[in-house]
Amino acid sequence: MEPTLDHYKISCELLGHSLDVRAVAAGGNAEGAGQIIVSGSRDKSTKLWKPISGNEYIESVTLQDHKNFISYICYLESEQWICTASNDATICVYQHDAFVPLITLKGHESTVCALAGGLQARSIISGSWDKTARVWLISETGDVTFVTLQGHEAAVWAVATESAQQKYITGGADKCIYYWNARGEKLRLLKGHTDCVRGLIPLPANSLLSCGNDAVLRFWNEDGECVRELNGHTNYIYAIARNQALGEHIVVSCGEDSTLRMWNVITGDQLGAPILHPAISVWSVACLRNGDIVTGCSDGVVRVFSQDPARQATESVRASFEMAVNTHKAQLSEDIGGVKKTDLPGPEALLSNGTREGQTKMVRHVDGSVKCYSWELGKWSLVGDVTGATGGTQETSGKKLHEGKEYDYVFNVDISDTEPPIKLPYNRGEDPWQAAQQFIHRNNLPQAYLDQVANFIVKNSESAPVVATQSTAGYQDPFTGGSRYVPGSSSSNVGGSGNMDPFTGSSSYSTSSSQRPSNIDVNFVSASDKHFPVSTYRTFDTCDANKVLEKMKEFNNKLTSAEGKVGDELLLAVIRLTDKSPEVDPTALEALLLLLKWPPGMLFPVLDVVRLAVRHEAIFSLLHNSHNFLSSVIPQLSGAAANQLMVCRCLANALTHRSGRQQLETQLPHIVELVSGIRAGSPNLQIAIATFYLNLTISQTLSVAQSEVCHVVTSGLLELLKWAKDLEAWYRAMQAIGNLTTTPCGQEVIALVVSVDHVMDKLRELTNTPQDENFAKVNMVGQALLAVF
Structure with missing residues (x-):
């Protein structure tokens, strides 16, 4: 009688990993239950599980x-090697009982996501x-x-070895399957999958089984023809494995639909009902020699299933498993604004790059939550939890739903008579x-629309007051949950004091000494201090060099x-330019210039090094005189935030x-045009711009002022x-205006400022605000300016 999955019951659950188990082998x-289980996880660890009885490890x-x-584990029986890809x-590569690697193979330029034994002894094939x-x-x-083996146009997600014909087989995200000889020459191309190929198994008679993100298993004959499709999965198929204890043509598969399934690849029949797991993604599957x-x-x-009653779990464990499955089934029926949670992608979706800056994506997580991510600076950044993720609708939640997220307002904005309205979501605050x-x-609209759209929001949201928005300092990696190095990621408003420096977490404006920022010289003053002219240049000095280096290495x-990839030794040389008194190292400067050619989305840690290096006149002069490095830096004012x-x-x-x-003043009109x-x-960006202008005005007060510069x-x-809304930015900008009023160009400057009603109104508002500790210096510099005007 043909085996079926109906005979399989939960045998045991192996608990120890803190995050997704991405790989098992x-x-x-030893025969039968004597085999070890190896598991690899997103928690960066690999665990070996040894059997101690029929169903205990x-x-x-x-x-x-x-x-x-x-990302993948392969066990080479011939060598008793455990090979882990990451x-x-x-x-x-580990010996069976070793605690440290026998060797670490380096050479791939990105994630290694597939492994298999090679055609020769002591060889393996990897996909990346x-x-x-x-x-x-x-x-x-x-x-x-x-x-x-070079020829795929996208990631190589699957590899296999066909020993009888001495061939290698690879499958990739380009939907293609290639055959290769041992010299790395292409022999055959198979096409048929409509999405990424994720698994390959060579079968007898030179046939092949493949699976992929199109939720289909395909059986290819020796002529390379797809003669059978095995349908049943309802979402991505992540892995397939042969269960040779049950027969040459019996395979199992698992995927994003939470199921484990069994198939006879010759007949195309699914053998028994699928086993539903109490988890969204069943990432990996392997079979023991005893059929488990x-x-x-x-x-x-890590879960083990067995058809042998002697190795099946007790009734209480099985009941607990069934209860978890039923709870998961209930979660699968939940929706978000009419979109089923099961239709949303899992964290795997965050492995694909965004298509534009600011693109958002909803992702379903292991715990049943749905989170929103935004594509920023070449990474998916956590925005927050998607509310209304428990079956709530617009009617029951009391809010407007847009792309699965709740808002206080979702406006229809007409920008064309021939196009439908565009949705503009907005939350109070x-x-x-x-x-x-x-x-x-x-929506790729002209920047000139900014004031018009903002005023539309103010008018149609009942003039909702602006309060400090949630800081984005809590960005998390979607896989590890760890924080990351992100510049300029805080938000604030005029009248707030919660600005967070993206590197140190320090406040950028506070009158409390315990919270004084380490990256900005705030220059606290008393009522008797002189607010302008200011003669001391402001600098941005603090840097966590380790974080910057880590980010540069990642990119x-x-x-x-x-x-533009360089060796780690050059990155170390470059990072030393962030020292307070760095050596003028020609090698480091050459390397820095190479890094400035990186793609714009990866450039910000390099520019972070540049802003520290140029504090030193000797380094600035060498960079400019030899290479005119400003031509690479200044255009980024039109780039990412x-x-x-x-x-x-x-x-x-x-x-x-x-x-x-001297060099900046020769390009000043162009630079100011870009900054404007x-x-x-x-x-942080507001403060940086204001400080740039303040330092420009200091040079005008310390030398002969030039009318055109003023x-x-x-x-x-x-x-x-x-x-601008940040208090510190306003303070420095007002100091800069005050500086200019003390020069021979002062009357011209006063006339320009007084002619701008918005600025004068805001200046009076800030000056009339009660003088609490947050506004004290802003009040005083504002009063001093108004006295001049």
Whole structure:
């Protein structure tokens, strides 16, 4: 009688991983239950589980040699090697009972996501997101050689070895399957999958089974024809494995639909009802020699299923498993604004790059929650939980639903007579100008619409008051939950004091000494202090060099040599330029110039190094005289917000010495034009722009003032004050205006400022605000300015 999955029951659950179990494998020379189970997780660990009785395993070893999550595990029986692949782009090879790697294979330029034994002894084949597969041969002496299989146009998600024909097989995100010889030459191309190929199994008679994100298993004959499709899964199929204890043509599969399924690939029949798991993603599957099936899931649990009653769990354990499954079934029926949670992608969706800055994506997580992510600076950044994720609708929630998220208002905005209205979501308490800026970016609208859209929000949201929005300092990695290095990620309003520096977490404006920022010289003053003219240049000095280096290494690992990838030793040389008194190292300067050619989305940590290096006149002069590095830096003022922030800080720091002032003043009209094009941004960006202008005005008070410079700087300041809301930014901008009023150009400056009603109204408002500790210095500098006007 043909075996079916109906005979399988839960045998045991192996608990120990803290995050998704992305990979499982079985190995060991002992027969039956003597095989060990190996599991790899997003928690960066690999665990070995040894059997101690029929259905009991103990955690015998935990391996923690990878720097990022484990994506695949392969057990080589011939060598008794445990091979682990990771998102850190390396492969660790362990002897069966070892605690440290026998060798670590490096060479892939991105995540290694597939492994299999090679055609020769002591060889393996790997697949990577870098679009290549590699065949590695490890000699007895530890020497490593490899052959690169190059031809896929996207990530290589699946690899296999066809021993009888001495061929390698690879499948990728380009929907293609390739056959290769041992020299790395293409032999055959199979096409048929309509989405990413995720698994491959060579079968007898030179046939092949494949699976993919199109939720279909395909059976290919020896002529490379797809002669059978196995349908049943309702979402991505992540893995397939042969269950040879049951027969040559019996395979199991698992995927994003929470199920484990069994198939006869010859007849195409599904064998029994699928086993539903109490987790969204069943990432991986492996089979023991005794026929037991092992799965690794997104809830961090390794599960073993058996058809042998002697190895099946007790009634109480089985009842507990069924209860968890039923709870999961109930969760699967929940929706968000009419969209089923099961139709939303899991965290795997965050492995694909966004298509535009500001793009948002809802992702379903292991715990049943749904979170919203935004594509920013080349990464998916956590925005927050999607509310209304428990079956709530617009009628029951009392809010408006847009793209699955609740808002107080969702406006219809008509921008064309021939196009349908565009949805503009808005929550009370948001800054209308920031909401308008996001709306413009999201819909690729002209920047000139900013004030019009913001005023529309104010008018139609009953003039909802602006309060401090939630800080984005809590960005999390969607897989590890860890924080990341993100510049300019805080938000604030005039009258608030919660601005957070993205690197240190320090407040950028506070009169409390315990909260004084470490990255900005706030210059606290008393009523008797002179507010202008200011003669001391402001600089941005503080830097967590380790975080910057870590981010540069992360970006560097994603690049190829042609795209600007450099060795780690050059990154270390570059990071030393952030020292307070760095050596003028030509190698470091050359490397820094190379890094400035990186893609704009990866440039902000490099610009962070630049803004510290240019504090030193000797370094600035060398960079400019030899390479005119400003031509690479200044255009970024029109780029991403993170790059804008770093460039403004860089310019402010460069103005503190004579060489910097000379070079910047020759390009001042162009620079101010670009800076004036920035009409929205974080408090840190507002402060950086104001400090740039303040330092420009200091040079005018300390030397012969130039009328054209004063005019350009005043115009730039007025543009900033049309949208800036941060108190510290206003304070420095007002100091800058005050500086200019003390020069021979003072009357011209006063006339320009007085002519801008918005600025004068805001100045009077700030000056008339009660003088609590948050407003004291702003009150006083405002009063001093009004006295001059």
